[in-house]
Amino acid sequence: MDITAYRRLVDSNLRPSTQRLAIMTYLLSHRTHPTVEDVYQGVVKDVPTLSRTTVYNTLRLFSERRAAQMITIDDHHVCYDGDIHPHVHFLCRECGRVFDLMDEKAPKLKKRSITRDGNLIDEAQLYYKGVCRECLEKEKSNNKIA
Numbered sequence: 001m002d003i004t005a006y007r008r009l010v011d012s013n014l015r016p017s018t019q020r021l022a023i024m025t026y027l028l029s030h031r032t033h034p035t036v037e038d039v040y041q042g043v044v045k046d047v048p049t050l051s052r053t054t055v056y057n058t059l060r061l062f063s064e065r066r067a068a069q070m071i072t073i074d075d076h077h078v079c080y081d082g083d084i085h086p087h088v089h090f091l092c093r094e095c096g097r098v099f100d101l102m103d104e105k106a107p108k109l110k111k112r113s114i115t116r117d118g119n120l121i122d123e124a125q126l127y128y129k130g131v132c133r134e135c136l137e138k139e140k141s142n143n144k145i146a
Contacts, residue, residue, distance in 0.1 A: 004028055008082075012067035022047045023058050027068055027082030033089070033098040035079050071098060073127050086124070092132035094139075101128065 005024035009016040022043045027034070030042065040055045059080050063070035069081040073091045079098055081089075086106035091098050107124035114121050131139075 002028070008067050012062070012065040014061070014065055014067060019043075019047055019050055019054060020058055022050070023055060024062070024067065024082070027062075027080060031081075031083070031100070033071060033079040033081050035077075039080065069125070071125070071127070073098065073129065089125070089127040090132070091127060091129045092135055093129055094131050094135035097132060098127075099132075104128075 002021065002025040005021050005028055006016050008024055008028070009020055014020060023039060026039055026042050030038075032038070034042065036052065036056045036059060039059065040050065040052050043055070044050050059068065059070070062068035063080070066084060069084055071077075071079050071081055071089055073089065077091060077096065077098070083100070086108045088101040088104035088106050089098055090101050104126070107126050109121065109124055
């Protein structure tokens with residue numbers, strides 16, 4: 001059993017079932033910002049009774065309880081992150097990968113929730129969209145050949 005995954009669930013007031021532990025362990029060990037399908041494919045080998053619906057519902061629950069982040073950069077790209085500390089994300093418009101930009105300053109809430117102009121803020125996310133370094137290099141290489 002992964003003790004880090006177990007602690008994250010318990011600290012988020014979630015019962016650590018076999019399926020939840022497997023899903024949380026996957027999130028914590030795969031820093032690729034997986035989609036529901038990625039998590040399902042990665043966990044179903046170890047938990048054959050797992051369904052996509054269970055993965056979807058579990059990831060949503062993790063997000064609601066702040067055990068994981070749901071990253072919704074656009075309508076077509078919803079992924080999950082086991083790293084719940086404030087950090088910036090980048091979506092490559094070419095290859096579709098999402099990755100962390102740890103050197104960028106992330107929005108931080110000093111308290112669990114704050115108010116701005118009468119609005120209660122309980123979560124802050126910052127993400128960038130563009131073309132990643134690898135895709136830019138490929139484009140540069142292809143232009144040299146052409």
